[in-house]
Amino acid sequence: MIVALIGVIALVSVNALFLIWMERKVAAHIQLRPGPMEVGFHGALQTVADAIKLIGKELITPEEVDRPIYLLAPIVIFLPVLVLFLVIPFAPNLIIRDLNVGILLIFAFSSLTVLSILMAGWSSNNKYSVFGAIRSIAQNIAYEIPLLITAMSIILMVGSFKLSAIVAAQDKVWFVVIQPLAFLLYIICATAETNRAPFDIPEAESELVAGFHTEYSGMRFGLFFLAEYTNMFVVSAVATVLFLGGWRGWILPPVVWFLIKVYAIIFLIMWFRWTFPRLRFDQLISFAWKVLIPLAFVNLLVTALAIKLF
Amino acid sequence: MDNWAVLHDFAYVLIFLLVAVVFALGPLIIAHLLAPRSFGPARNQTYECGIPAQGSAWVQVAIIYYLFALIFLAFDVDVLFLFPVLLAFGEGYVWRDLIEIAIFVSIISLVIVYAWCRGVFWWKRKPESR
Amino acid sequence: MEKKTGEPLIHFGVLDEVLDLCRANSLWPLTFGLACCAIEMMAAGAARFDLDRFGAGVFRPSPRQSDLMIVAGTISRKMAPAIVRLYDQMAAPKWVIAMGNCAISGGPFYYEGQYAIVPGADLIIPVDVYVPGCPPRPEGLIEGILQLEEKITHRGRLRKFR
Amino acid sequence: MVAYFREMFVGLWSLVAGMAVTIRYFVRPIVTVQYPRQKLTMTPKYRGHIELIMDPETNTHRCTACGMCVRTCPSSLITVEGVKVKKKKLPVKHVIDYSYCSLCGLCVEVCPTKALKFSNEYRLAGYQRQDMVIDLMARLDAERATVGLPPLPIPTPESEEETTSAEEKA
Amino acid sequence: MINNIETYLYIAVFLFAIGLYGVLARRSLIAVLISVELMLNAAMINFMAFNRFLAPHPAVGQICALFIMAVAAAEAAIGLSIIVAIYRKMKTINVEHATELRG
Amino acid sequence: MMLEPGIEEKTFYLNLGPQHPSTHGVLRILLEMDGEFIANSEPVIGYGHRAHEKMAELRTYQQYLPNMGRVDYLHALAYNHGYCLAVERLAGIEVPERAEFIRVITSELNRIASHLLWFGAYLLDLGAFTPFLYCFDDRENVVDILDRVTGSRLTYCYFRFGGVRDDIDDEFIAGCRAFITRLRSRWQDYDDLVTKNVIFINRTRDVGIITPEQALKYGVTGPCLRGSGIPYDIRRSEPYSVYPLFDFEIPIGERGDIMDRYVVRLREMEQSLRIIEQALDKLPNGPIMAEKVPKRLKPAEGEVYAAVESGRGEFGTYIVSKGDTKPYRIKLRVPSFSNLSIISELIKDTLVADMVAILGSLDLVIPEVDR
Amino acid sequence: MKFMMDLFSAEGMATLSFLGVVGLTFIGALIAVGARNIFHNVLGLALALFGVAGLFVYLNSPFVAMMEILIYVGAICIAICFAIMLSEPLYLPKPPRKPIKLLGAGLASGLIFAMLGLLMKKTTWVAAPERSTDWSITTLGHFLLTKYALIFEVISLVLLVAMLGAIVTARDGRGET
Ligand code: SF4
Ligand code: SF4
């Protein structure tokens, strides 16, 4: 257990640092510039410097906030982060606990994020924060449903909540081949769930300054940041498990394959972010309800029918 | 005790949760010790684009958000009921399971249909027509 | 204008140096422009000059999360209280770069009979580095940031350039 | 219904097209001039702050301390003090406070002896406001030093009364 | 202790009592609703406890619990909507005011 | 109905600015919100007030020149042009043709830079970061070209009464031509990345419609006016300089929504490229400064108004001279001010996100509004 | 010493964490009814529900526990929060409490607690003679598809009706947004 804990903590921190660096590099190269360059080799230490700087930064608690909640929110958003890694199958024998309710656990604990965003936004007593939080939640809940439903069509095919079983079921063909629509829907929803562009309304800086964490400074803000990038990793990992055959691959060890796939999906999400403008909020919501959810349901029913027929 | 296995699994969850708290608190405490302080007169005031904040932010939001929350509530609950059913799907039924799921899904879809018809997803711009 | 920041609770020799080094390499500026110079500040963040190379390209819209205020442009009398407030609301440690002649001294708008501007950012907030020019070239701003790094770490240019 | 799906596909396609553009740029070489590592060459007309031209023949400046630049400058940031030496006026002090300059070039144009030009200085920054006060005579001396010449001797007036000072900075 | 049905039943009863206190003591309708949710949860714990220790087949109690959850959700939805409607009509969601203004 | 105190306030105020990423500088907009919608709004200006007009009373005509690059720093050369035009009319100075050609070329280049900057910054408002950097990359090219001849990157002070300060050289011309091909090759990318993007279309189509009547009522000019379908362009309707010699179109929109304004600006850049091309082809030889422009200009008593088409619309200079070396009064008619005045009407009953989109589409330069 | 050993045995740990979970539930519940700020109440409720989910794990049903978190914490609490933002004027000062009412409520609930507790003490619980040990979720699904199919469909109907009612009620107030 101790080993697992240390491993997860190391993974969480290294992953976040790496992802932020990667994000900045990807963005930079898309934009014809080098990105972080001067801090370490090609800016490799840039995010380390950022992290340490954040630790050494003052924590301001504004007067008008709802103190207990304001202080708790960053911790609450960090709560589920480690737990989510419990059930992710990195390799056939590199899975901390292969729970029976694996994927449900991920969904259940992810829903805590919503609560903490609400806490953060509401307690800040700042108009931008409140607005950002409300929007963030409306968006998260709207996209959670198609996410669940698409995941369901996979569960329907596998007949288990165990993530390892889902991977095992893809020994012949990855589900992305059978369920391309579900994959597309999942990626869209995952992008929205992690509040990333083009669904980054909650932190849309041109409207709401910095969204729900406008009033957070220093490491408190850093925790939100950390949680965001970890969530990105988790949704990508789930996508890998559900659609890309998890650790399956040739020659290279399974863990490497798993990470390659995860980072490929993360790259895709980053690529979205640096290409698209932002949707307007009502468009975003109605897109979820009018397009994604009906499609997801249709996909589910068609899957069920197909299982019956074949 | 016949549920040791379950408990053992969830002991992990509990401990991971606790460690997460510690892990989150650590940097905050370090920051408290290491960070210098600033003491401008406006330091602790609510940020509002550089001018004094006017009024509280705890105001009432548009009802539209509440409606979204409601629809979500309905869906979430419904959808979750599908989970156990899906596991049992295709195990020894002829058509019954498919039909039941289809009925179930179509009934909850009516919520969206209704909301769509009522214009919940359509944000009207003119107050007269709202 | 003296600094409005106090000391941390504890000091550790080495740790402080590490912190300073990291701070110097991760100066997140506040998204904040006042006039013409702001355009050059934007240009400095854009592809040709790319402030992000020095870790200073993460423009944060909220003062709580930024370390560096680049006062880029003319400070009008009406704007001055807002600037002070924003400066106050930034979390320590924080630094200010006065970019452009207007921010340094009022620049071309300082003359007898001028009633509308504050002649110099240092009259209202403590300024660490001055970057003159009207507007300064983005290289000037980069130079300013490098000088600020020197000032933060107290140890000369961190990287040896040609 | 058809319209619903068509819209969806057209929309999706446009997004893919956009992503194609960004990925193409992703593999393009970067355009950044990595400034402190790569030196810049300023264009010949680049306007830094003004400075005195070092005449290639005499290796000295051509200023006659006439004060035209002082009077023309919109921000009146030039200070020139001159003394009369052998019927010729020479500056003893030629100082600008760069932090007021708007780089308009009026002073350069108006100078009767074409003694001023814009420097190539583009990377000024300082810790104090006073760092922006630039002594043009000292700069000239520094330039002379690069070709191995001693600093210009400070001209001494022939008699006290003849010391004139151009209009002081307002 | 953890293998004893009574422990769970006591917990349930205590939760129920807290909920009841909330229903009686609070003035805000939403607070009342929250208390009701607590009471429903107490009922659920009961079901699950019976299910765990007494029932012939463990699926039954779980289905009951799930059903309660669904009903709770429906109740919350309706209740909240009524509260919102009351508020929008009367500009207060204080229980006492709401009764005063009846009719 | 019994009301508890304070409850009846259904609306609340949301304040955007003066430091806000989307107000581009120091505009402040006070929004009275009704739920998600804007019930009322009030732009608060003056945060960028630098007393440009007051300054004119204290400076000679020449000394006022550098100031013109700073009123609207995005299209500084149009402002140089407008002011020089007014003074030249006042003092009766003839400008040699080559100088006029250079003025047109540089000013059009500057217009492209201004539009490119708007394009990038606007996309930034809409949340797309990457086009912003592509535009800045292109803009850097324009700036390089202009830097060659004017010596500065932004706040040019290049035109003089009776001509321009420096002549252009072959390298400049080659640079211009290279830039023209380069920018033309970029249109396709911009189209794919932005114009055809479904998200962008949804954000801008039928949003922030300015009807022609509204536009006329508020005195909106520039691309905003042309987006509403009125082909009013000073370069055509009150030709100045050598514009009549060139063949160019005045793009107009149909609906007057943001998309139209956007398309108008995009096509205007193409037209500017055409103008530059023609001007480079026809470039005459000759002096670049009029002879006999007195060092201390002392125009006769009188008043004059001269207007030019800047990137944002009609920029007019009104000078009253009392026969002194200093103007008696200068009044600047700046397009951003009238374009801003329509904002309250436009953003009524829209969402905040739309407000940001609309505000951005007007392409305001705040110090110009505040003067 | 023995006590310590016990504490670190598997059983001891289980008991300890059980106490923790129960404590969480009670603290949450107390915040949920006791705190003055309605927002704190909801968060207290969320905490209590989290604890209850933990109890469900002890009752051998992690599935229901997960559902509890998903539905209650993820959905119901959020809906309540939104309703609060829509109706409760939080910026107003809180009216003072009436001690008599609190006392009455306390007494009443205390009474109920005592009664039920006594009742429980009196009862002897007998387990069903034949108990299946099939805890799998799949069985749950089979039950929902066969024996309790009606419940399964009725749930969706109930929710549908509830939603329609809720939307109508909430939307058709005066002056909609
Ligand atoms: S220094 Fe020059 S460029 Fe900068 S704001 Fe002032 S006038 Fe504009
Ligand atoms: S105008 Fe020329 S000669 Fe006269 S003082 Fe100035 S620099 Fe010297």
Ligand code: SF4
């Ligand atoms: S360039 Fe203009 S502002 Fe600068 S010193 Fe010369 S005349 Fe004065």
